[in-house]
Amino acid sequence: MKRIIQLTVNGERAEVAVEPNRTLLQVLREDLGLTGTKHGCGLGDCGACTVILDGRPVNSCLVLAVQANGSDVLTIEGLAENGKLHPLQRAFVEKGAIQCGFCSPGMILSAKALLDENPKPTEKEIRMAISGNLCRCTGYQKIVEAIQAVASGEIMQGGDS
Ligand code: FES
Numbered sequence: 001m002k003r004i005i006q007l008t009v010n011g012e013r014a015e016v017a018v019e020p021n022r023t024l025l026q027v028l029r030e031d032l033g034l035t036g037t038k039h040g041c042g043l044g045d046c047g048a049c050t051v052i053l054d055g056r057p058v059n060s061c062l063v064l065a066v067q068a069n070g071s072d073v074l075t076i077e078g079l080a081e082n083g084k085l086h087p088l089q090r091a092f093v094e095k096g097a098i099q100c101g102f103c104s105p106g107m108i109l110s111a112k113a114l115l116d117e118n119p120k121p122t123e124k125e126i127r128m129a130i131s132g133n134l135c136r137c138t139g140y141q142k143i144v145e146a147i148q149a150v151a152s153g154e155i156m157q158g159g160d161s
């Protein structure tokens with residue numbers, strides 16, 4: 001039996017009819033076409049499906065869509081503004097923190113949630129914030145450096161990339 005849920009996704013209202021067992025990840029990807037949010041393990045282990053739900057990073061594969069009813073969701077598609085990449089997106093590119101890129105949307109959203117709450121995190125706090133996001137390619141160092149570049153102001157809003 002489907003139930004109608006309402007979400008605000010990247011600032012836009014969406015109404016979707018969902019079965020009770022569908023996850024937020026499935027609804028984002030399959031119903032709303034927002035495939036930037038990745039399906040990795042589907043078990044809460046890899047963080048590839050991270051989105052920001054009412055200001056907090058969550059594994060969207062572990063959230064039932066009906067639980068998210070009435071919530072505000074930010075996905076990677078909602079980060080760029082007026083055609084300009086978010087500083088974290090630019091930093092990941094400029095610092096070489098992206099290889100295959102499969103982890104990147106979730107990693108960037110975890111980093112955004114961190115910087116929104118703690119704009120000047122220590123390296124340890126950065127590593128803690130992304131500890132739920134697995135990356136098989138980069139070794140994490142360049143990812144940490146990219147986040148540090150935004151926290152320090154080296155890479156700021158409004159660049160040309
Ligand atoms: S797909 Fe959700 S944590 Fe891996």
Ligand code: FES
Nearest residue numbers: 099100135136137
């Ligand atoms: S860049 Fe490939 S998994 Fe992170």
